[in-house]
Amino acid sequence: MNAAHAHEAHHDELPRGITRWLFTTNHKDIGRLYIGFSVIMFLVGGILAMLIRTELLRPTLLFPPEIYNQIITVHGLVMVFAAVMPATTGLANYLIPMMIGAPDMALPRLNNWGFWLLPPAAVLLVMPFFLMLFGIGNGAIDTGWTMYAPLSVQGGIGVDFAIFAIYLMGASSLLSSINIIVTIFNMRAPGMTMMKLPIFVWSWLITAFLLIAVFPPLVAGATMLFADRHFGTHFFNAAGGGDPVLWEHLFWFFGHPEVYILLLPTTGILPHILSTFSRKPIYGYKAQVYSFWAIGALSVVVWAHHMFTSGMPVAAQLYFMYATMAISIPVAVLFYCWFATIWQGSMTFETPMLFALGYIVLFGVGGLTGLVLSDAVADQQYHNSYFLVAHFHYALFGGPVMGIIAATYYYLPKITGRMYSETLGKWHFWQTLVGFNLTFIPQFFLGIAGMPRRIPDYALQFAHLNMLSSIGAYILGSAQLLLVYNLIQVMRGVGKKATTQVWEGAQGLEFTLSSPPPYHSFETQPVIQ
Amino acid sequence: MPAAGAGRNRRLTIILVIVVLGFFGFGFALVPLYNSFCKLTGLNGKTGGPVKASAVAGMKVDGAREIKVGFTSAVMPGLNWKFKPLHPDMVVHPGAITTTGYVVSNPSDHAETGQAIMSIVPGRAARYFKKLECFCFHQETIKAGEFRKMKLVFFISPKVPKDVRSIIVSYSFFPVKKRS
Numbered sequence: 004m005n006a007a008h009a010h011e012a013h014h015d016e017l018p019r020g021i022t023r024w025l026f027t028t029n030h031k032d033i034g035r036l037y038i039g040f041s042v043i044m045f046l047v048g049g050i051l052a053m054l055i056r057t058e059l060l061r062p063t064l065l066f067p068p069e070i071y072n073q074i075i076t077v078h079g080l081v082m083v084f085a086a087v088m089p090a091t092t093g094l095a096n097y098l099i100p101m102m103i104g105a106p107d108m109a110l111p112r113l114n115n116w117g118f119w120l121l122p123p124a125a126v127l128l129v130m131p132f133f134l135m136l137f138g139i140g141n142g143a144i145d146t147g148w149t150m151y152a153p154l155s156v157q158g159g160i161g162v163d164f165a166i167f168a169i170y171l172m173g174a175s176s177l178l179s180s181i182n183i184i185v186t187i188f189n190m191r192a193p194g195m196t197m198m199k200l201p202i203f204v205w206s207w208l209i210t211a212f213l214l215i216a217v218f219p220p221l222v223a224g225a226t227m228l229f230a231d232r233h234f235g236t237h238f239f240n241a242a243g244g245g246d247p248v249l250w251e252h253l254f255w256f257f258g259h260p261e262v263y264i265l266l267l268p269t270t271g272i273l274p275h276i277l278s279t280f281s282r283k284p285i286y287g288y289k290a291q292v293y294s295f296w297a298i299g300a301l302s303v304v305v306w307a308h309h310m311f312t313s314g315m316p317v318a319a320q321l322y323f324m325y326a327t328m329a330i331s332i333p334v335a336v337l338f339y340c341w342f343a344t345i346w347q348g349s350m351t352f353e354t355p356m357l358f359a360l361g362y363i364v365l366f367g368v369g370g371l372t373g374l375v376l377s378d379a380v381a382d383q384q385y386h387n388s389y390f391l392v393a394h395f396h397y398a399l400f401g402g403p404v405m406g407i408i409a410a411t412y413y414y415l416p417k418i419t420g421r422m423y424s425e426t427l428g429k430w431h432f433w434q435t436l437v438g439f440n441l442t443f444i445p446q447f448f449l450g451i452a453g454m455p456r457r458i459p460d461y462a463l464q465f466a467h468l469n470m471l472s473s474i475g476a477y478i479l480g481s482a483q484l485l486l487v488y489n490l491i492q493v494m495r496g497v498g499k500k501a502t503t504q505v506w507e508g509a510q511g512l513e514f515t516l517s518s519p520p521p522y523h524s525f526e527t528q529p530v531i532q
Numbered sequence: 533m534p535a536a537g538a539g540r541n542r543r544l545t546i547i548l549v550i551v552v553l554g555f556f557g558f559g560f561a562l563v564p565l566y567n568s569f570c571k572l573t574g575l576n577g578k579t580g581g582p583v584k585a586s587a588v589a590g591m592k593v594d595g596a597r598e599i600k601v602g603f604t605s606a607v608m609p610g611l612n613w614k615f616k617p618l619h620p621d622m623v624v625h626p627g628a629i630t631t632t633g634y635v636v637s638n639p640s641d642h643a644e645t646g647q648a649i650m651s652i653v654p655g656r657a658a659r660y661f662k663k664l665e666c667f668c669f670h671q672e673t674i675k676a677g678e679f680r681k682m683k684l685v686f687f688i689s690p691k692v693p694k695d696v697r698s699i700i701v702s703y704s705f706f707p708v709k710k711r712s
């Protein structure tokens with residue numbers, strides 16, 4: 004890593020050392036910071052996941068139940084807010100200016116702030132674990148990532164830490180969303196009309212709009228929660244005339260669009276990868292852009308499908324059921340376009356392509372099981388069972404995480420100038436695929452058999468499937484170390500030098516720049532015909 | 533970057549910040565919106581405040597219909613009380629004013645104050661459940677070792693939908709913390 008930096012610094016006269024990274028306003032530096040941070044947080048969240056599966060390996064208690072609850076909660080919050088979101092935001096920062104032919108992001112100083120708010124947020128989430136070791140407080144937040152009242156009103160200092168983490172992460176996401184929208188609207192190269200934007204840029208534009216619409220209400224909700232906890236208000240406290248169900252509405256008004264905030268950027272990167280490795284242009288550009296719009300719009304009006312068991316009247320259940328099912332139509336259009344893009348292409352199966360194809364399959368399972376859950380009647384049975392856990396891991400790992408890994412392999416040679424080890428990459432893929440399915444297929448059956456989520460111990464009849472699931476998790480977890488090893492090797496400068504185009508079929512402005520690209524991408528803005 | 537570009541960026545940034553603040557406000561606006569929505573529809577089993585006896589003078593009793601009313605009770609953490617319905621099950625005619633109650637005792641060694649919150653299943657029956665008198669209209673302070681009978685006078689409006697044949701009324705006592 005040092006060698007590469009010294010080399011670059013020599014060319015561009017960069018400030019050296021830590022101050023370069025602390026004060027940088029360069030979109031590529033910030034993009035790399037986000038991605039590096041995200042890798043670290045994936046490991047933190049991953050270690051917590053391994054602890055969860057170790058507790059569930061056999062039907063006994065390893066941790067006290069309170070600690071188990073803290074582990075699952077922090078695992079969820081870290082994965083969503085500190086791993087997946089920074090990864091997609093990092094890709095946005097690194098790629099969007101290059102893709103639209105801009106010299107940098109529109110608001111570089113805010114961009115720096117946007118990143119540096121995140122590490123303190125992550126520290127706030129995890130710190131209560133360590134404070135507890137020193138006898139301060141009773142540990143991290145233990146309410147589940149959904150922070151339902153009244154649990155979250157009664158919880159210990161971990162909840163307060165989490166509320167402040169949400170403030171920081173909210174500010175960070177909102178800054179980067181504003182930045183991305185301004186960049187896309189104002190900084191495009193001449194001739195780059197909206198309908199010529201690379202599809203990844205479109206997906207992020209919708210994502211940024213969603214963030215601006217739904218993160219502020221969550222921050223408002225967190226503020227009410229804080230007031231209930233400390234200032235004697237009664238927003239969620241039934242004793243004072245408040246209503247815990249109100250929190251559920253506020254949370255899911257954010258929470259459901261949030262899953263599309265995680266997903267959309269990777270549905271944007273996918274067509275690029277599929278088209279490169281099948282050597283065909285992206286099929287159905289317009290259809291995909293309109294689908295993004297449709298998904299974005301529908302995602303804010305379906306939130307109560309998470310609340311079918313909260314005692315809603317039948318009419319409301321029916322509405323939320325049909326509205327939820329309607330989302331699968333634009334999602335199906337995306338699937339159709341992905342298939343049509345690779346159809347009869349001359350495909351090769353480099354690691355990014357493998358992960359992209361894995362994405363289609365695994366996320367497909369996530370979407371289809373989502374349809375099962377969206378049935379208001381069936382959901383009475385599946386809600387809060389392991390079926391749900393399996394669903395959203397297929398949707399979240401199978402979609403966003405697979406997409407992020409695919410994008411990482413795809414752009415790694417561009418970012419670092421070095422080719423990673425294809426052999427290790429392929430191993431990484433197959434081990435991930437086997438491990439992932441072994442982890443989560445049993446959970447569908449456990450859920451149908453009636454095992455609830457968020458329990459540290461379980462009835463004996465669930466023992467075999469849980470054992471399988473835990474073994475799968477170890478395979479899945481250790482597979483990710485291959486990626487880490489590959490990343491470290493590439494950063495140390497091991498590996499073949501990457502060409503400008505990197506991949507034979509790669510298209511787009513970013514592949515007209517050298518690998519790695521110069522510190523300031525375009526000295527003169529390109530003109531798009 | 534040309535100055536014109538910077539001006540455009542600033543303008544769009546300001547607009548977006550205002551939009552963010554707007555949605556932040558929208559989050560808070562959801563609270564009154566939600567409450568009035570629930571009151572309007574009786575969702576969440578929320579029932580209204582006291583009904584004056586004079587307001588229902590001359591109400592007809594629908595002797596042909598019978599509705600089963602079940603009463604349940606719960607004491608939230610923070611109170612040491614025992615709290616039970618006088619009649620866990622009753623059968624009433626819509627329009628008939630009925631008197632029942634709950635008993636509460638405080639076996640602990642200190643006085644405690646609580647507030648009862650009621651909720652009704654099915655939610656759409658909530659707006660037809662009317663109370664003339666209820667211990668839930670105010671806080672109750674029970675002294676150490678005290679035992680108390682608390683009155684509930686209610687009726688079910690004759691307008692209650694035909695398919696409502698049974699109603700569960702649940703009361704939960706929440707501790708009232710003295711604000712320091």
Ligand code: HEM
Pocket residue numbers: 149262263265266308309310327328330331334369370371372373374376377378382385386387391394395398399402403
């Ligand atoms: C066609 C697409 C989808 C449909 C119809 C769907 C439907 C649902 C429904 C109805 C639930 C609630 C189930 C319950 O709580 O009982 C749910 C939960 C969930 N879904 Fe999906 N979903 C879809 C796609 C996605 C995507 C794309 C993601 C993420 C990228 C996702 C992530 C989640 C998560 C995290 C939960 C659980 C939240 C919790 O309670 O902790 N889903 N889904």
Ligand SMILES: [Cu+2]
Pocket residue numbers: 258259262306308309
């Ligand atoms: Cu949802």
